[in-house]
Amino acid sequence: MSQNNPIFWFAPLHGITYHYMRNVLFSHVVFFDQAIAPFVPAHKSDKLNVKKWVDLDPENNPFIPIIPQLMGNDPDAIVDTILAIQSQFGYNQINWNIGCPMNQIVRKQRGCGVMPHPELIENVVNRVTQKTKISFSIKMRLGLNSPREGVEIIKRLNQYPLDFLVIHPRLGIQQYEGEVDLDSFETMILNSNQKIVYSGDINNLNIFQSLQKRFPQIQNWMLGRGVLRDPFLVEELKMGIPLNDEQKLIRFKSYYYELQQSLFQLKSEQDALPKLKELWKYFAQFFQLTEKELLSILRINHIQEFKEVTDIAFTKYLNDLKTR
Template identity: 30%
Template sequence: MKIYMAPMEGPTGFVFRRTYNKYFGGIDRYFTPFVTGLNLGAKEKKDICPENNPGMDVATQILTRQVDEFLSVANYIHKEYGYERININLGCPSGTVVARKRGSGFLLVPEELDNFLYEIFEKSPIKISIKTRIGVESEDEWERLLEIYEKYPLDELIIHPRLRTDFYKNDIHHECFKKAYESSKHSLCYNGDINTVEDFIEIKKRYPNINAIMIGRGLLRNPFLVEEIRQVMENDILHGKENVIKKSGKNRESCDVKTEVHLTGNERLRAFLKELENGYLDSMPDGEKNTLAKMKELWVYLGEVRPEHKKALKEVKKAKDLDEYHAAISSILI
């Protein structure tokens, strides 16, 4: 079973991905936050280009309902960067995106989606995977969507089993994922609410033969989560329980370029955060202000699993510059 890092507009740009890969690793494939439009902008190129994603398997994600936009980006990343796959975002729940029938809004017009997929599968120079929700407002929409997805030779079907109206909350619709698990010919990836090792074990029990899991907020809250999950996988191999999981050992070696895993606990987290901060300072205009905002954004997630540091977390939130921020986190990561 492979492990993917979810695309997250904001937190998981290239500086985060490459620093995470160096300090924690264990990720078989990284997905870029979505790109849009006919041509990639400078910021998008910087995020996607192989030089900024060294030693990592990266899939570019696109948000579109236009065949020409899709083909323009797919051709560009194939020719310029040598990428062999692209992922389509059919999950974004944001109001403005949905209003333009993109992201999860594209699920509102299944016939148009079907036509779009028909055309791009005819013409795409590279493999196509889909990351989808199960519908917009009702579980009843899923059957039709699944029927459409079954018609095409997808590289992989990544399912976040929530409706658009659930946004990132509410219970997971396991019945819908199960329907795909039992009937789909596609290689499946499960995504949603894997925040602890126990969550992973539960998913593995429910869906032992899926190809991959994708983790987003869980690894922002606890960057050690993937390592903890890998340990469970390795124990299963040792005890001969899981032949599917054995495959992941090989995949892992190929993506395993991390160099700092010998550091333990808070020592590693501190070194990771420092390098992340330096990476942001180097890569963004108006370095300090934007860097502070990025570090605070990450601390919203790190803070969720550190409620005992309420006061210091408030100081992080209030910090006006990097010195104040360093002072605030020093009492958390002792």
């Protein structure tokens, strides 16, 4: 049953997948059902100014429902932030990030830095359950240093009525290196009574189908970097067939120019350049650029030149496709 009706989530990617990007994506690609917004920090009420979190404003999210995500480790700050977001924007779901592996976050015992401390996690969940009516969910990894951490947390969480758990099957110390550890993921889900969302390295149809085969009990799949590289991936996964490359390129072009425009509306064109470069690190794969070609794009410092060179990349790729 779950195999035939997968539910697709768009992953939070801090620095990238904000409303101005999500909206362009969702207007060009159907089949996403849910999204989690990149994290915002939890604060006690005297330090909160939730109005400034325009990314969470439902008016800025007309396409599909998003779930706000919090980063923090103080139960009071997390409760205060949940209540403030709920009252400002009306959300009834909030996600807590205990998976972020960035050193400066882990060092402060936030993100994945809380995973070696199951009692802290239980405190937060306990307090949120007692003090709010929010549907609370968690996005986590296998652990920071060992998959034993994740299993311990999962067992403790079984007694709480969580909305769902998103699991990225790597350790925090791995950052994004190495293979996903599906055996440890399996151990975690076998120990859990929660709804599980799988997140990690779903980069093409083959990978997705083999994950579906191995985990028939999973219905919810989260896509992140794979969609940055190829925005139409979700359509291929949903329909179970690869799309035609030439048609994809035509659609990609219109997606890309709209995305570029959306970034230019936020800042001056020149100031949008770093964000565009960040995206091209992912697009390089779509265009099958060599490392040298990508580096030469990333070295450009003037937006006009950047636009010209990236236009050439489109034309070159289209010609390559035609001569294949």
